[in-house]
Amino acid sequence: MNVFTVDHELCRKDGICALVCPVHIIDAEPGSYPVLDKHKAVYCLSCGQCMAFCPTLACTAPGLEREDCRPLSAQDMPTPRQADELAFSRRSVRNFKDKTIPREDLIDLLEAVRFAPTAKNTQNLRWILLESRERVVQLAELVVAWMRELPRIDPELDEAMHAGGLVRAWD
Ligand code: SF4
Ligand code: SF4
Incomplete structure (x- = not known):
């Protein structure tokens, strides 16, 4: 049974979806509509690559919706110069404005971060x-309290991460 939805009105039978699937589970005979057998579907990574590369938005992988995999837009890609500038200008920021970032902006950022690569698209990060400065300070205090205990509970880790110095800096 084919569990790969293909709009026959739109499909060009060019086999691009099969070509870009990282686990090669889509079968595409020349001149035929692509097929994904239900026995192979268990290996689907839900990466959406087939959908993103389809030139006519004809296909949908199992368990994915069209809005999960927007098509790629060549004109929105950074130029080599812009990509270089982005990599070059990255810095570790340690000073922050005392200003709350709107929740919608944070959610948008997390949505973008979700697309960072993870092995087999497991996204096993939490x-x-x-959302408040007070909560950040509370969390930092908890971490420092844990570091104070490290010499007793894990002397090796304490030494490896120079926890004593970090605690002194905090105090
Ligand atoms: S990439 Fe799209 S148009 Fe091409 S074969 Fe697959 S479903 Fe059809
Ligand atoms: S969503 Fe599934 S079928 Fe589509 S490219 Fe990714 S692994 Fe292959």
Whole structure:
């Protein structure tokens, strides 16, 4: 049974979806509509690559919706110069404005971050969003309290991460 939805009105039978699928589970015979057998579907990574590369928005992978995988837009890609500038200008920021970032902006950022690569698209990361300065300080205090205990509970880790120096800097 084919579990790969293909709009026959739109599909050009060019096999691009099969070509770009990272786990090669889509079968595309020349001149035929692509097929994804339900026995192979268990290997689908839900990466949406087939949908993003389809030139006519004809296909939908199992478990994904069209809005999960917007098509790629060549004109929105950074130029080599812009990509270089972005990499070059990255810095570790340690001073922050005392200004609250709107929740919608944070949600948008997290949505973008979600597309960072993870092995087999497992996205096995969890983010904790602290929306007030007070909560950030509270969390820092908890971490410092843990570091104070490190010499007793894990002397090796204490030494490796120079926890004593970090605690002194905090105090
Ligand atoms: S990439 Fe799109 S148009 Fe091409 S074969 Fe697959 S579904 Fe059809
Ligand atoms: S969503 Fe599934 S079928 Fe589509 S490219 Fe990714 S792994 Fe292949």
